Amino acid sequence: MSTVLIKDIGQYKDDKVTLKGWLYNRRSSGKIQFLIIRDGTGFIQAVMVQSEVSAQDWELAAGITQESSLEVTGTVREDKRSPLGYELAVESIAVIHQAEDYPISLKEHGVDFLLDHRHLWLRTPRQVAIMHIRNTIVKALRDWLDSEGFTLIDAPIMTPAACEGTTTLFETEYFGDKAYLSQSGQLYMEAAAMALGRVYCFGPTFRAEKSKTRRHLIEFWMMEPEMAFVDHEENMAMQEAMVKYVVKAVLEKHPADLKLLERDTAKLEAVLARPFAKMSYDAAIEYLQSQGHEIQWGDDFGAPDETALANLHDGPVFIEHFPAAIKAFYMKPVPERPEVVLAADLLAPEGYGEIIGGSQRIDDLNLLLRRIQEHKLPQEAFEWYLDLRRYGSVPHSGFGIGLERFISWICGLSHLREAIPFPRLLNRIYP
């Protein structure tokens, strides 16, 4: 007899095993009780028949409350009626801790209530499935980057100034000076790419925007690869290969979780089937105007615009060559058309919005100096960044992928808050 995990239960058919976990639900029918037990790796039904267990264990089981922790010993039995294929014929049971009245029932709950109880909400099958897929997505991203020769370089979280000078940052005190929570590690990755060639950072980023939509988090995770000697076209090819690798990994490892999430996997299979579509900003504006959107050349896309563009395709679509004026200062202009830049946003299908933003970076010192002035950025704060163009400057490109948006798209979630264990939302930092 040994303690086993529910996910491995198939290996112990007809064996006597012990499971340790929590009571998810209990049903009884007089002389028979069904205990649904979860252990973090899965859910299994344990069956207790009154005539097969001691009177003490029978009474004990009858009084176990939802989410009590327990230890159950019994025989693993194959059963067609079980969604798992197996159930446990209980011989004995022990309660480790009897739970108080549990606030989260198996019925529906409102968002506010669930977010207040996120620490308990995480125990439910849907949330467990999402966290398992999140883990696979992160691992697949890392595996792919490793196989392509990237080195993980951790970027600082406390920074002296805005990286791009656009969004609102969280300000904090730094021994009498001001410091800000990072909104991007990219500039540091450019320095690292000149040292190691191919690098990436992966960590939390912070935006103090008062955004309150299903596509926003105040704190979210971003992975930012940066590559020396890689141009705009190669950059997009890398993104496509990486996204496909991750989608394939999730489809292979999580069919049961995706089914539980009611994800239409045919839509994910379609992503792998053909090359990602590409559309120029010019063509996008033309299309949107033809559809009656109120947008001019030079405007940035709003959320409805992005959705309309994404809906043209059943896979992700690159929108490239944006006007320089609406993009970050460091993006390299298209040589024969300096009013637009070598940048591309990757829009996920099904209305999930932008999941990747990437560009080739300016490698010319004088142009970068001019852009810093045009954007009214303090040059002294960027001297180290300018040094990268003084000492062996090379063409280089990179991109940033928003982890939670990527997860939301793959899992088919309706809100980013389910894609991260403890979401930080506008006016909400508990638990």
Next chain:
RNA sequence: UCCUCAGUAGCUCAGCGGUAGAGCAACCGGCUGUUAACCGGUAGGCCGUAGGUUCAAAUCCUACCUGGGGAGCCA
């Protein structure tokens, strides 16, 4: 910051001028194959807060508070 919707039992909601309701959860009882089990019973309420209108307000009006969805901004 703006637009919009909503706050009634632990949870999800109904009630929309005239005595506070249901399902689930809890508790008690019944049932040997249940899948959010089912059946019977018990208990559970400052109707978000403060004003106002009215013989009478959960219900109508005003303000505020809290939350949801969206815009802007972004990944």
